[in-house]
Amino acid sequence: MPSAGRKVPPVVVEKERAMVASTISGREVELPAMWNRMFEPRVLTDYGPDGFAAISALPGGESLEWCYGCGKCVAVCPVDMVGDYGPRKIHRKVQAGTQLQAHAGLWLCTTCGNCLRVCPKQVDMTAVMPAVRETALDGAGVPAELQDIFEKTFRYGNALGQAQRRRAQWADRAGVPVRVMAKDPRPVDVLFYVEDYWSFHPRGQDAARAFARVASALGIDWAILGAEERTIGDSQRLAGEKGLFDAMADDVTAVLARYEFARIVTPDPHAFNAMLREYPRRGHTFDVLHYTQLLAPLRGQIRWAKELPLKVTFHDPCYLGRQNGEYDAPRALLEAIPGVELLEMGRCRDNAYCCGGGGGGMWLDSFSGDHMTERLSERRVREAAQTGADVLAVCCPYEVPRFADAAKSTGYEDLRVCDIVELIDEAMAGGAGREGVTGG
Amino acid sequence: MTVTTAQPPGPDAHYKVPDLTGYGDVADEVKVRLFEQVKADIRFGDYLYGCYECGICVGACPSAKFYDFSPRRIAQAAAREDVDLVYQQMQEDIWECSQCFSCLRCPRGNNPGGIVTIMREVAVRNGLTSAKEALVAYSRIIYKIMSTGTQVSPDMLRPDAFPDWGPETGDVADNLELWRRALPAETMHTTTTGWAVAERTLVELFVIWMETGALDLVARVDPGLYSILQELVEERLEEEGIEL
């Protein structure tokens, strides 16, 4: 079947040199290369229900078998856009005998959920793929990059392998005080769960500092766990390490239990997703907000210091938008910034195109490179640039580094990539301290 | 939503593959013209009724067992009048077909093999690259059939051309003249043709090539071969005093 329009050449079996004897006369003839070339047949012969039976037995795996091949998913699958992928194709391969555990395609799904959104049979790949990955972890198929991340998460408590004690280092140059619960364990309104990339990645730290300034300017009572914070690890769970996620959950909830707080706020849609939907299943329920949901209601109180005459387009993170239904808080904040003109991309809100970072994709760029014509982030940056926007605004810590790299590699260096809170901070004259706040 | 001015680098991000069939550089009217020629063939109406994609033809198709070739795609592309896909098929698919007509089992009464025959004719008539490449190793055989009226002759069985057919095929070349004289049938003692074709018969064949335009077809694919054949045929017909 031509994949993406290109025909697949036959599989050739050919020996450089071959001597063949005739059984009639015994004489030998030299048949080099093309003279002995043969093809492998491309006939499928191994059909059966066993593939589905094995996967349906896994908790979360039962829906793969329900697919009746309508094909709607393939059109919206972000990986198929740059490759040859999609739930229907996986369903067909499993029925035709492919062992999904050992198949490279097992690791390409970003669990973005766009297929689930359109699927008339509600085949839930965001449950099926993690379930199958879990059984594949001890197999040889696990990409090395991913294995490395699991080990770092387990050993260091964060995916970047950084020392835990430097978790709060970003706060030093924030220009405003950042309370750390361990030093000042008094009850607090907002426990701000910073997560790995805002804690350790330079561009993440910029956003963290911007948030600190904006939060304090708005008089929010907030604090962070600092060195005690461990990554929630939802992406690691979706990449197959459910065991690791459960272990991390025990540590995280143990730390949280030491303190009193009204709400947990986080910049990371993945942590937000886990605490909103996975933790309650494990007996831990919190009032959880994404930071845009915290700031949006307060946008009226911000005293803007200057206008930002910018055309801005916004990328809906899958685990904030499509998976958890929050589309408007980020937009409300952007539209509140004076001078900003919001340009929507063709694929936005619940049909947003995925940045490729979810479901373990953040750490599989080289692995997936062999199966895609370009990275999802590159395809998304091109779409953003083609709206004519000056700025691609995001609100997920994975995306600033991902899209910044993609902008360079697709020739859109002049497209600025930044977090929404950085724009807010800038329009409040940034590091100039408190004046940007109205009373009360 | 402001309209973007400069066309940004990189293909339009909304398409999976901006040029699905890979022949975006070929002008649309070329593709349409070729497809019109395919549809203009008198046989086309008998070969295509519409396809509901059951795959029965592919189940029977030998080429589909090894090549990424599908008689179903041929019938579908023609039925949907997908001009781009038909053009891609005329460049990449049609020469993989085995022309065995196993696909005539089509419950809709289609004849994908017949559609391929027509597409090949149009490709040859228009000198498409696929036709030229497909026939590059074939010109020797076209010369044989058009000039002698028999296609496969004994003298073609040379060991350098058919080593993969085994040493016994080489023996034929070594003993050709003698083994041919050992054949009891009177007409089969020839070596450069399958049997002795009467002179008159050959002249009649040349008239057919000229009258039906079959000879001209070769011109666009192998001009060198065409000039040799044309000279031979016209000379022979002049000797016979036949003007066309």
Next chain:
Amino acid sequence: MSIQGEALGCAEVAEGPVADRRQLEDPRGELLELERQGELIVQKIDREAIILATKYGRPKRIQKAHLWHHKSCGQCGHIPGYSTSIFWVMRKLGYDYCDPADQTSCTAWNYYASATSNSAAQAAVAVRNFAAAYESGYFPLIHCGTSYGHYKEVREELIRHPELRAQVRAIMAKLGKPLVLPEEIVHYSEWFYALRAEIAAKQVRDFSGIAVAVHPACHYYKIVSGDAIYSADIYGGQRTAVVTGLAQALGAEVRDYSTWFDCCGFGFRHILVQRDFTRSFATLRKIEVMKEEANPDVVLTHDTGCVTTLDKSQFAAQAHGRNVGLAVLSDAQFAALAMGAHPYRVCQLHWHSADYRPLLEKMGIDWERAWGEFQSDLRRLERGEKRYLDWDDADGVADGPR
């Protein structure tokens, strides 16, 4: 699993309801109608003929004698034993025939391989040959499966398209010939099937121990499929009866295999310029499957391309250790051998590549002695005793007492 002749449950091919479109296919009737309209001449079968049932029940008449041999370029060129056997059997049964020089190849091998022609040229070549037969008074008998399939296709196009008839009629006029088509387009394997009893009556070698796998030629029963011979006694009327019927009549055991309906991989162009495909298909899809499932002594088929493909493709496959080595014969050669024909003088097996000697041994033929006899013939030619061998030489008349 073997196929006994009668054991196959012979429900009559049910005559379908009036709506069964294929029942209506009657090219012979349509030709006669066109003749009544003065559009063309139909060469009639006016001698003793055998009636055979075609797939949907239409009776097809096979003339026994006075036949015009439409030879095959691939047979005469690369497998001369094929056409020689056809002549030899016909002579042995005492039926007169014409082996014309006024005959061109059907040119279909070139057409399906290179498409350097068009429907007018193909129709003109066909009609010119039929006109030559018509003028000779002998009724045409087609040697090659490709020609047979192609001529059925050409007949259908001439019946359907008046403008094509007009064009071909004009060309024939230039050649001083009428637009003429035979009443039936008959393939030689139909003649052999029709006369299988007469052939068996002259059988001198016992074939009861010979296991056969039949490969039916696509162009024979897939183009205008209604015109192929079917019998309720063979395969329950589900598959064409030719070749299988003859082999069973000669006492051989016909065995089934799971790629019976597959093409041989000839491909017209592939056999010559894309041999990797032909080699793969013939070996993996036909020869290996036959050996694995039916383990026959010989593959029998009834088309030039199929014999060439299945016989010649096995050699190179040995480079990959494939399970090959299966003799390939036409039904004509098989029948000739049954009737005592000489393996080299008549069947010309030395033009074949797949090892035929085990088969000959099983047929009780001393191929070493036969090869010696053939070599002595060649020495006689080299000494200039004769310019050409003839039909007497083919029967070893000059050998003297055995």
Next chain:
Amino acid sequence: MFSDTVVVIGGGPGGLRAAHGIAGTGNRAVLIEQRDYLGGTPVAEKYSGLTPRGEPAAPQIQHLVDSVTADPLTEVRLGTEVVALDGEPGAFTVTLRRAQGSGAEAVGDQTVECGAVVIATGFGHFDPSRATQMYGYFEFPDVITQAELELMLSEHRVLRPSNGQPPERICFVQCVGSRDRQIGNEYCSKVCCGVASKEAIEIRQLLPSSKVFIFYIDMRTYGYWENEIYWPAQEQHHVQYVKGLITEVLPKGDRLLVRGEDTTMGRPMEVLMDLVVLSVGMEPSTGTRDLAKLLGVRQNKYGFIEATGAPLDPVSTNREGVFACGAALGPADLEDTVSSAAGAALKAVGYLRPRPVATAKA
């Protein structure tokens, strides 16, 4: 004197519902059936479960039969066939004769007076030997039709005819003898997708370790058949649906190799099976064909009785006073059959007494 009788020809579900409907209006129904029993094809072919819910067919059909035979206004003539219809609408004379081969002893022709006639002579299955593809129905004992499988299912044992063993791998091939220009049956027979899926469920229940496949072009499980048969078959009973019809069936060892194309994957497929079930379509039964000629009722291109007023009047024929219902008109499931039967009954009753003048509209 106006007749109060309608003659219903054919004792299957359609004829039974028509007769029951006629009696229900207080008129008389004479039900003619050539077999020696009522119930039609569902009884003749021993249907096991009825679509869509799959409950046992026999009791339900028996209930319908009893509702007719118990009604004093109906008269059932078994082993009888119609040989002539004379007179004109409102005053017909139907000539009857003992059906050959029926158990009852031969007796001379009889006649029945009636005001209208309802034809309910049903369908016959397509004969697989005429299939376009090479299914080898006559060559291989393990190639059977849906009807033959239904018979086995009603006896709760599914066995391979070749060796009497329960099959492990079973596949259905759809559209055999339907949607086929070569054969001439260009229509869709409507019920085979639903029945195949229902039978697949029954096999899976009977043989839990069996692997069941359905090769299809598009699954036509209309209305509630979708959620009551197709989804459960696929999701709960793990029937494997593969989009691509089978081209040919050939022997391989003691099993069967089915070959076709997996059109979604765009690749040829060859799969070993123990049992191949051909979903053969519907054709006019010989009864429908003969009766149409006998009564001068026009047939459509496929030999079914033509509904001249279709689609809004699906039961009237070209002959006034003669109506048709069920599969005699074309492919029909049981729901179509009984609803068109009720419609035909009502139309037929209209010919028994003139309507009071006052209510007749201009």
